[in-house]
Amino acid sequence: MSLLVLAVTFGLLGAAEVRVPLRAQMVVYLVGMVALNLPHGGYEHFENLRRRRPSFRWRYVAVYLTAIGGFVGLFLAAPVAGLALALTVAMAKGGLGGLQVLEATSGTDHLQTRFQRGLAAAVRGGAVMLVPIVFWPETFHAFSSLMVGLVEPGALSSYAGPFDTTRLVIGSGYGLALTAHIALGYVRGGGRSWLVDAGESLLLAAYFAFVPVLVAVGLYFPFWYSARQVARTASVETEPVGDERWDLLGGADASTVALRAWVVLVVGALATFGVLVAVYWAFPNPLGTGNLLPGAVAFWSMFISIVALPHIVVGSLLDRDRGIWYVP
């Protein structure tokens, strides 16, 4: 709903030629991504690890740190490939996560083949990054260069020339994929789940087309994505794996539970901060080489993508029993 309101509001503002100042967009992005999105991500880990065995938790942490180390290494060695992976992570998180939420809430009866499921995820995820490339090319290119510049300023400039062609190819490809996805869903069953899926996919595409990219991405993850993820967790009634015995919040009385929750919160915050410091320290120009605000946006976008990579790897590939995107 909030996305619909934003899409319509910014659509009208755009039609009236009202432009949102870039500074304001950057502030919205940082508030959304730092203050709102990060705690949501942390909560997903907590939910997933809460009743798991200690050995599982250690493996989880090990995979997590390895993936983070690998991504940082790739970004340092080949910053443009690192940027490409960051975009892929953002799209995979939005796309695969969105599909799982759809399955838990409205069902996916109209998605009968693997291909259709892949297309559904690609269309939802693609909206997050591919649609802004088409509709907000200048901002997109400017911030992409800043992100690459955290390691090697200027490394993206050799890709500036063919950008218009790339945009055209991406725009047509995305339009085709969206149309094919909606048409196939209709042919393979239609019904209520198809209607919800088609409506959501179109809304996402319109939202990322009309809302300026920094505001759009900065609010999409906390508003739509995280809120829906938490709602999904809340709708899961029985835990498929794990045991009350291992419950991180287990305790005989309310104050023990509260104290344990406090410990989890503090340890989680310190661990996240530790990773942040390590990533900051690893980048040659952690806040870019120009102004602070755009530099902070670039740094945060890389950092959040780096920590989100294991989120996806663990959530969808390695932890099939439960996973971050578990649906009963």
Ligand SMILES: CC1=C(/C=C/C(C)=C/C=C/C(C)=C/C=O)C(C)(C)CCC1
């Ligand atoms: C390239 C690019 C961007 C990239 C943002 C990214 C890569 C965000 C990743 C978010 C994730 C992974 C969130 C997970 O919860 C901006 C800043 C929108 C500006 C336009 C250009």
